[in-house]
Amino acid sequence: MRKAKLTKNQLHRLPEYLWVLKNLESNGLKTVNSQTLADCLDLNNELVRKDIASISTENGVPNKGRKIVQLISDIETILGFNTISNAILVGVGSLGTAFLHYKGFEDFGLKIVAGFDSNPLLSGKEVGNKPVYDVSELTEEKIKELNAHIGIITVPGYAAQVVADTLVKAKIQGIWNFAPTKLNVPDNVIVSNINLATSLAVLSYELYFRNEKEN
């Protein structure tokens, strides 16, 4: 099945499906139909059918639906959640420290193996049982040694581009960027941004808009 490249929107829906499917599974259900999934996520039935059709390795069965285990496995494979990738984290500030402590990433196939920071007080220490190195040690050899393919950027915005350049030079394949910056990287490096400001902006704006309406 899995042929055409998924759109960004489709990709964003996959973890949502995954969550619902796991819930249904833990309730003892074995199969699910598109309407149920659609209802759980306030989506259109047809949209769900298309999404699922484009990621599933097995056909659905008319009048029955689809196997939940199969769907979970298919989605997890596509999202890479069932093969662990090593990642390094740059910027051991408050967010970076939290991430080094956080165990949950392994559920998504991500294992942070080391942190890097420019603060000399941090390098040589351990945070969340993971070694912290000085950024000067962020080299291609080190990345290879750690077998890391993903770099997580948790430095302040002004420092993000420099860190990205270093990661690119060290031959990292993907960057998960928490700084509120658009990073300039070569085409062969993949960047996924997560912008807290953006997310909060949506909330603030909706609140503002609603209150405006009321007046």
Next chain:
Amino acid sequence: MRKAKLTKNQLHRLPEYLWVLKNLESNGLKTVNSQTLADCLDLNNELVRKDIASISTENGVPNKGRKIVQLISDIETILGFNTISNAILVGVGSLGTAFLHYKGFEDFGLKIVAGFDSNPLLSGKEVGNKPVYDVSELTEEKIKELNAHIGIITVPGYAAQVVADTLVKAKIQGIWNFAPTKLNVPDNVIVSNINLATSLAVLSYELYFRNEKEN
């Protein structure tokens, strides 16, 4: 100007414009034209013109562009970044703890005034100089006392809906949800989700897809 409701996509672009504008301003520039903004963010010139036109309180000047300070102020107003709202945080785990320590939220107009957790070892303590209370204290009176309008959910997925229900009962207006769950709340409560799994999924998928192509 500011009349029509912004689309979600437009809203997501506003913090990006803001970031670029602040950079340009710190480089001493006073005005900017749409093409420059478009180039900085890899966007279409016309798209930028439309976005900016729909949020700006001043018209642009042909052959000159727009005032940077004015644009910054307009965007910050729309996004509520220049009026501080009080927020409470539920779930003082690794992520929640990081947020209680994090100073950066005030730049986005958000001030976390207290944490709540079900762990009795935490309640009564302070984290990041903010008091932590037991979730049983999460009541309408308490919310009023703290003058909080936003609730931040940083509990594990399985607990998120219960917390959301409590927040709704306590008359919170908006929820910023970091749990990987779709929350069911009444229409008058606004939810903005930030899903780490989703963001990471985009990265994993792109890496997977690219490696697949190469084989």
Next chain:
DNA sequence: TAGATTGTTAATCGATTAACAATC
């Protein structure tokens, strides 16, 4: 004034929704 850049209308593109025939 001349021309760069604006604001806005029309054309295109892509994603979602509707419709429906196929089938376990």
Next chain:
DNA sequence: TAGATTGTTAATCGATTAACAATC
């Protein structure tokens, strides 16, 4: 078998891009 539910084609909707007249 009958019918619920699938997969897929066609219609709609919304967002982006192109085109262009207006103007400081």
